[in-house]
Amino acid sequence: MASIAKDASAAGSASASSASALDADARGGTGKKKEIYNYYSKHLVYGMGWSSRKDHSFRLALGSFIEDYANQVEIIELVEDPATEDWKFQKVGAFDHPYPTTKIMWRPDPQGVAKDQVATTGDYLRLWDVGENGITEAHVFNNNKDTEYCAPLTSFDWCDTDPSLVVTSSIDTTATVWDLETMRTKTQLIAHDKEAFDVAFRPQGPHIFATCGNDGSLRIFDRRDMEHSHIVYETEAAAQGGGDLGPLLRLGWNKQDPNYIATIRLRDSSTVGLDCRAPNVPVAVLDGHKGSVANALAWAPHSSCHICTAGDDSRAIIWDLSPLPKKIEDPILAYNASSEINQLMWSGTEPDWVSIACGKKVQILRV
Secondary structure, eight states, X not given: OOOSXXXXXXXXXXXXXXXXXXXXXXXOBTTBOOSEEEEEOSSOEEEEEEOOOGGGTTEEXXXXXXXXXXXXXXXXXXXXXXXXXXXXXXXXXXXXXXXXXXXXXXXXXXXXXXXXXXXXXXXXXXXXXXXXXXXXXXXEEOSOTTSSOOOOEEEEEEOSSOTTEEEEEETTSEEEEEETTTTEEEEEEEOOSSOEEEEEEOTTOSSEEEEEETTSEEEEEETTEEEEEEEXXXXXHHHHTOSSOOOEEEEEEOSSOTTXXXXXXXXXXXXXXXXXXXXXOEEEEEOOSTTSOEEEEEEOSSOSSEEEEEETTSEEEEEEOTTTTSOOOSOSEEEEOSSOOOEEEEOSSSTTEEEEEETTEEEEEEO
16 A cells, blocks of 8 residues: 555554654646645535546545535535646535435446436435436435434445445434335334444445444344344443443444454544454454544455544544554554544545545545
């Protein structure tokens, strides 16, 4: 993996003091991409998603975070100025969105053969068509049309091996698998004893997905056997039935080796790495945001041993897990942002780039 710093030799360092920082003034021009590109939104940014299409590989969707009904999703794309041969972000579209987005994803379609679409969650799961003449709402997925009230959705995942499937998590404790072809529910289940905070399909297949939630557990479900779930991890308080159950906020599957999964505890500085074959025994505890809070994680799309975490300490950190089972003490790379990092994504089509959202600023960083 190439360094995200000018000093490429720092990439192999295993000490926190030598974890390299990316220089925001890295040189570009002459048609070559720089190390960092910035985009400044009018509002705080939380929702963020990289395009999966190779013909729009530097396109992102950004969701505002306004504590009100009226919010917005912006579509931006890195484009080259023919006159200067320099690259910069350009806003190419936008649409109004009810409430802040809790997650944004583009349709898994690397070859660009299907309809160009983006999905969002907030009050409901919504599907949007992206075309040359604008962006229109294609469908609102509502599983309870008998009432005007709904349980907000906390997250979702779009199955990369079967793009007709989307799974959502909700504060009503449920996980729901939706069929985008019939626009109806395929499966709904009570996933947790309290709010479900995150959900993701297991890479390389449409049947298995994982959830984590406010009850302090991370669970795996198989759509072929919905009578049972597999608890991969519980926080110590949850396992003992304590009052503060140590909620699990986020989860992420290893893209290259689905035996491994990682999760973030709410209001905690560390990220826990797990082997699904050995439940409740963390293979790694990555504590790179000491004295702060970890907010996001992303596995490398092209490597089974690299994971990035980001937090309130304004740091985005890349870890190398290849020394396991030895204890992972320090990251190999670090970037200091200008403020707390609320969101982090690793591009699937451009694996040398990650994006972070800090305040109203979005940055993409070459790694």
